[in-house]
Structures are given as C-alpha cells and as structure tokens.
Amino acid sequence: MRALFLIPHPEDAASGRLRVLQYLPWLRQHGIQCEARPFMSRALYRTLYQPGRLSQKLALSATALLKRLWDVLRSTRADVVLVHREALPLGTALLERLIAGAGRPLIFDFDDAIYLEHSSAANRWARMLKRADKISEIVTASSQVIVGNQVLGVYARLYNPRVTVIPTPVDTERFQCRSALRKAGRVVIGWMGSHTTAGYLRAVEHPLVTVARRYPEVEFRVVGASPVPLGVPRLRSTAWSLEREQDDLEDFDIGLMPMPDTAWARGKCGFKALLYMSVGLPVVASPVGVNRDIVQDGLSGFLATTEQEWIDRLSQLIEDRTLRERMGAAGRAIVEREYSLAVHAPRLLGVLQAAATGHLEVDGSAPEAPAAAEHEPQVLNEAIAR
Secondary structure, three states, X not given: OEEEEEEOOOOOOHHHHHHOHHHHHHHHHOOOEEEEEEOOOHHHHHHOOOOOXXXXXXXXXXXXXXXXXXXXXXXXXXXXXXXXXOOOOXXXXXXXXXXXXXXXXXXXXXXXXXXXXXXXXXXXXXXXXXXXXXXXXXXXXXXXXXXXXXXXXXXXOOOOOOEEEOOOOEOOOOOOOOOOOOOOOOEEEEEEOOOOOHHHHHHHHHHHHHHHHHOOOEEEEEEOOOOOOOOOOOEEEEOOOOOOHHHHHHOOOEEEEOOOOOHHXXXXXXXXXXXXXXXXXXXXXXXXXXXXXXXXXXXXXXXXXXXXXXXXXXXXXXXXHHHHHHHHHHHHHHHHXXXXXXXHHHHHHHHHHHHHHOOOOOOOOOOOOOOOHHHHHHHHHHHHHO
C-alpha cells in the first residue's frame, strides 16, 4: 500500500513530527510505502516569523506553493492520502477537495482546536491568511478523520461519523527514563515547549518566585521559547533543538504544564505532560482538558489550580525526592501502557488500511454525531465545558 502524508511544516515543528513523521519507520517495517511532504521547507519555516526578509519569504513561499500543487497531482498515485492539519496554510480547503474529488481516500488528522479563530501573539498577522471554518469542509470531504482527543472528536462528528481518537504518542524507545545519578541538593523545575504557549508560564510566575525564595537550591529552566519576561530568580532560558531534547529533559527534576482554561487550551492533546512522564519526571499541571486524564493526581504528578496549590505541590516534590521518583516511575508506566508509539502505531495502520480498502466503520467508542448541524453550538459547548 502506498500512503502519501501531507503536513504543513518540516520536522522542526512538533505537530507534524509527532502526529506523522515518527510513525513512518514503523509503518515501513509493516509494508507501507510512505512518503511525507511538508509544505514549508526548513528555510521557510525558520525565516517566516522573523522580522524583515520579505523578498526571501515571498520567493520561498512561491516555491512551496508550486511544490504543493505538484503533490496534489502525485496524490493520484497513492492508495491513501493523509493530510495533517491542512494541505495548504491558507484560507481554503481547495486542495483537500481536489484530492477527495479525484477518488483518493482522504484521511484528515488534527490535534488542536483549529476550527476556532486563534493565533499566538507571535503570528497574529497570519489571521489574514487563515479561515478556521474551512476545517468543517475538510472533515466533511474526508473518508476518515483522526483526532487527538475526545473534545476534537465531538467537533469532527458534527460533519463526519467516521472519527477515530488517537492520542499524540511518545516514542518510548527514543525517550528513556533519565539516569538516577543526580547532583545532590539541586532541584530543577523545567518547562519545555514553544513560543506559542510560553505565555502560559505567566500564570505561575508568582508561585515560582515564592518557591525560588523558599528553596535557594531550586533552579528553573525554560526550553524552546524566546526569553520569557518572568521575574523568577535562577531561571535560564535556552533554545530547543531536536538533538538536545532528551538531554534537556534529563536536566529536569519536575515538569511544569500550566494552561489557561480556554476553549483553545481544552483542545490540546497534553503531549508536554506525556513527554515529561516518559523520562520519569513528576508533573505539576493545570486540570484543563486531557490533562485530567493524563496526569493522575497524586500518582504520576499533581493537578493545581490556585497559586497556593502550585506552591504547595511544588514544595512537596522539592522536599521529597522519594515522592519524585515514585511519581516519575508511575508516569513512565502510564505512558508505556496507554500513550506509546508501540500502542498507537498499529491503530494508525488500521485506519490507513480501512480507508484504502473502503472498509470504513463508525468509531464505536464515542456517541454518534447529531443528525443536524443546527445542534452544533450545543454540542461544542458541552465538549468545551468538560
């Protein structure tokens, strides 16, 4: 079977890397001829959000567009086409409709609430190029839809009953539990992410400052964001790199995942918490969206809402190394059992095979979508409220 995967960004971007690219070696080992085609080159991805360099951006974008149009023509030679998030990062579903109209089984995969109008502070200008309501068109045109959690599934079932929930998995062969040998007395509280979610750290600035004053042996790390304007003592901010990802995680003793209780945040798939847990770190997270399911409060970490809860939970973990190790081991076991690549790669293969052969079934793990789109606001409100 030949499978073509269309993703918006190169390997540098986490979403396509985790939802598509990390599956490819496993799929190839099981007989699938895989080809992944990002819209953006690495050069375009790395310059797009930098100031200036307009002529270079326009030239790289024009090249990317031509290559993507060629990808659509090549899709007719594939047995199945999977589009992750969007084939073209513009306000149109034209390319997805062309692929589906040509008779190729189209699978649509998404892992954020991209049907909502949303943009980060770093790329608000991109709103002019996007149209969130095109997502319903893509979902409707697809043979099968894959989503990262049940909140996204509720939305997708409004337009297509063939929806499968596959969490964003962790490659537990690549991410191993860190070494138990640690520098005595030092405790590092860390956050790893990107500039799009770095602003979430401001919600815990006061608790972190309090913890820093209470425990002079505690250090703080922020990996993957531009320098965050937090007045937290002993905080070091470093750039993220794929090559250093495991090493940076191993430098942490406790993983942070604060999130606002918003519709956009509730659609997230909790991968940050899973990544911490995969290397044996306890997690302190906001009880938002799937965090409630991933972080088992008191077992693999803590859920914290108020500033005092953040202070108290972090203090517990700082003072009790045995608790940190016990929670870290429990988190690793949860990831291996429920969120690993080894668990979910066969499920993705099943979806690809079903779409290619036309043996598609409605996912029985969740309720049917409403018969009429007029119920959309009610269903979405119910999903968002969870």
